[in-house]
Structures are given as structure tokens and as C-alpha cells.
Amino acid sequence: MSFYLIPFIFVGLIILFSSFFTVKQQSAAIIERFGKFLSIRQSGLQLKIPIVDKVAGRLSLKIQQLDVIVETKTKDDVFVKLKVSVQYKVIKDKVEDAFYKLDYPHDQITSYVFDVVRAEVPKMILDDVFLKKDDIAIAVKTELNDAMMEYGYDIIKTLVTDIDPDAQVKEAMNRINAADREKTAAQYEGDAARILIVEKAKAEAESKRLQGQGIADQRREIARGLEESVLVLNKVGINSQEASALIVVTQHYDTLQSIGQHTNSNLILMPNTPQAGSNMLNEMLASFTASNQIGEAMKEAKERKKLQ
Template identity: 40%
Template sequence: MSTCFCCACVSNDELAAVESCGQFAGIKEGGCHVLGCAYLGCGYSMKKISTRIQENEVRCETKTSDDVFVTIKVSVQQEVIKENAYDAIYKLTNPHKQIESYVANVVRGEVPKMKLDDVFTQKEELAKACRLDVEAKMKEFGFFIHNVLVTDIEPAAIVKNAMNEKDANRRLREAAVDKGEAEKTLREKKAEADANAVVKAAQADAEAKYLAGQGIARQRSAIIDGLKASLGAAESEISAERVTELLLITQYFDTLEKMSNGKATTVFLPHAPGGLSDLAEQMRNGMMQGAAGAAPMSAAMTR
């Protein structure tokens, strides 16, 4: 009869359950291990399990409270608890399938209580509910749940298209409102600019007329001074009526000169040298009548 020592190598990312003649003998971690003596090297066997964090992708189809079918995609990250390696190896045939069943059970229990919009806004609460349920149950089988994430929510294609169309219409309405507000603002700004332009033009016109009036007043003053000097009389010796008459006659001749320089080739005017005094008298009477009519009106406004 021949006997020999049995050795086994376990990877650093694995745990191994050693069996001797079918009976559990212990858990071995990474490294090379001497299992013992066996007849012809027989009698020892190992069952290995990875200690790495693994991820399960669970897809579950269910219905919301507003009768919309959705497919929920959940990612579960789990790891073997070294102290409970025996449970992880011997209690479950397929841990991944078991986790998938637990997650699907929670999803089908929670999503039908929500509307479609709430499923999107409350996915963190859904992931938390899945983790609390799966973590408590899988701990009995030697697995620790690191995290549970709801990674995708996919409604039926026709519902997704309707939601996209609804959002597109909402954005079009907002764009139309923004465009209307922009056009309204532009019109208001344009009207304000036009009003400012009119005000500026009126101010410029008033200033021009004011300056023109000052120029005319200075011109007339210079004319009066020239007339006095040409007459060779003192200021006190010339009456105001005489000065006004001379000024009106001068302006009359200036008007005739401007008319002669105009585009018209022929202008007929009733004119006689002896009628200048009559013309001056008529103009003087007109100004006096205008001043007499303005006096009562000013007195009435003062009262």
C-alpha cells in the first residue's frame, strides 16, 4: 500500500473549502497548503470561491401605478465574507440567481406603487429598498452587499416617444414665449429710442431757433446803431417810432433783394417810393393792435 502527502495551491483572490473523503475539513486562504496523507493521493478535494467584489446586472420588467410598463436595470455589488465562507460555498448553488430573485421581488413590490415620473425621481429610494432587503437576506449565506444602484429606467418605446414629444412641445412653447418677450423688448427699446430722438431733435431745433433769434436781435441792434450813426444825431434826438420805421424799411428792401435772387424770373409787386411811409404805418399799426390784444389776456390770466 502506497501513501503520499497531498498539497494544494489556492490563489490569493480565492477561498477554498477542503474536503476529505467528502467531509468538510476546513477553509484555506491563498497559498500552498499541505492537506495530509492520502492513499494513492486520493481522498482530498476542494471547492473554491472568489473573494473579489462581483457585480450582478438585474433587469426586471414591471408596471407603474399609471399603467406604464417599464424595465428597471439594477446593479448589485457583492463580496464573500471570509468568516462565513462555509455558508457562501455550501448553502447556495447559484448566488447570482438568488440575488437576482431578491432584487426582482423588491422592484415588483415597490414600482407598482409609483407613477412613471416618480420612478425617475425616486430611483435612489428604490435602490435603498433593494439594498436593505438583499443585504439582510444574503448575509445569511455569507455575502456582504456593498452597493445597489438603479442604473437604467426604460419605459416602453411608445411611452418614451410620447415623453420626448411632450418635452419638445414644452420647449417650443418656452422658446415662443421667450421670442415674444424679446420682440416686445426690442419694440419698447425702439420706441424709447425714437422718442429720445424726437426730444433731441426738438431740443436742437429750439436751440437753433433761440440762437437764430439772438442773431436777428443783434443784427437789428447793429442796424439801429448804424442808422443812428448815419443820421448823425444823438440817441435822445431820434424817436422810437422813427427808428422802427427805418428798420422796417431796411428789412423791406432786404426782402426785395432776397426775392430777386430766388428761382422766380419775374415777380410783380405794387411798389412806389412814396408808399414806403404808408407801408411803415401799416406795419406799425398791426404791431400795436397785436400788443393791445395781448394785454387784456395777460391781465385775465394774472387774476
């Protein structure tokens, strides 16, 4: 008797175990009874009537991402490929609509992305496509939300993650960017060279000014020293002309001594006799006297013109 009960017990166990099923976290199971929708079961251990009820399908409630690559043409006739990433999920309260109203949500989303991108991008030039990619993404999200909400899908976010122009256009853009950088570098180099020249000229001018000031100070000191020497000689009974001749002869010999200290010097002082120094002094005094006479004559002529 017990032998015949074994098959029934086995079948009963199978029916009992088939009455239970589990639903994973962040997912939902659709239960049908005799082919008709019955209920939505959430995560956890669930119970159904064997043979009568069945799990028709399962949907993930997690956020999913779909990448769509669209090729289109811009307003300035440049072919460009845009990669649009769409993040979406099934609305928890609309699992039935998501399961029964739409068989291939990926295809539906892709169609809307193509439609919006090919409507927006041809209105823009290539530069604006890069600058306004967020506007394109917002337009895609708005259109998808309005369309997919009816089917139980919520569009979380849309992103334009890549913009890839035609290869020849990219090469031309790279050449333009390289030329702009070279132009900027040349301008900076020119500015630097100009600044260097200006600063060098300022330094040379300052050097010349200081050199002239030094020469003036040197001559002033020489003149002061000569004046003191003449005064000293006048005190011992030597008049100014004799004192000047004596100073010239002294400087003449000092110069010869300075030249003789340099063994490799090839400088020759012409003329090199004391008489030559005296003659030079006499010529200078005569020149000064003549210059003073000419100046006095010119003053007298101007005075006579004023009186007339």
C-alpha cells in the first residue's frame, strides 16, 4: 500500500514547492492566471496557485543606462556623431504598463533620441554643438519623459557624453588650434624681446648718465686741484702763468712715468718734450685771450645797435 502512495507523495511535494517562488531585491514579478494579468509581486518569498498561476515575467526596478550613437549634420554642413547616454528605470507603480504596453523599450528610447537629436543639431553650427550639448540633452530628456511616462518608464537623466566630428574636420580644427597657439607664443616672445630691448636701452642710458656724471666730477676735482696748486704757487711768488706752465710740465712727466710703468704698452705721446707742453699752454692761453676779445667786441656791437 505504501508503495503506491510514493508517486502521489512525490507529485504533492512538487506541487507544494512550485507554489513558492522568490523575487529578487529591486525587481518585480508579473503573475498571470490562465493567461490574464493577476498581480505584481515585489521582492521576497511569494506564493501562487500551482498550475493555475504562473510567473509571466520579471522586470528590474534598477536604474539602467542605454547609450545611443546618432550621426547627423550641423548647420555648417559638418557630419558629426553624438553619443547620448539615457538613464531610465521602471516606475514601481506602473510595472504592469511597462510589461504589457511596450515590448522593446530600448528600441523605443533609441527612436526618440534619434528624432530629437536630428531635429536640434541641424539648427546649430559645429562650435555651438559643443557649447550647447547640455541644451541637446535637456531637449532629449523632455521629449523622452513625455513619451515614456505613458509606458511606465521614468527618464532619470540624459547626457551627451561624446561629440565626434568627421576626421577631416577634426584635423582642420587641430591645425587651427595649433596655429592659434603658435600665434600666441609668437606674440609673447615678441613682447619679451621688446621688453628686453627697452630695459637694455634704459640700462645703457643710465650707464651713460652715470659715466658722464663721473667724468664731470673727475674734471671738477681736477679743476679744483689745479686751482689749489695755483694758489699755493702764488703764495711763494710764482704768478699764475708760470704756475700753469709748471703744472703742465709736471703732468707731462707724470704721464710719461705712467706710460713707462706698462712694459707691453705701445702708446706713444706726441710730442713728448717739456717745450711742447709749454707751447701747448701758450697756445691755449692765446686762444682764451682771443676768445675773450671776440666776445667783448660782440657785446659792444650789440650795445651800439641798441643805442642807434
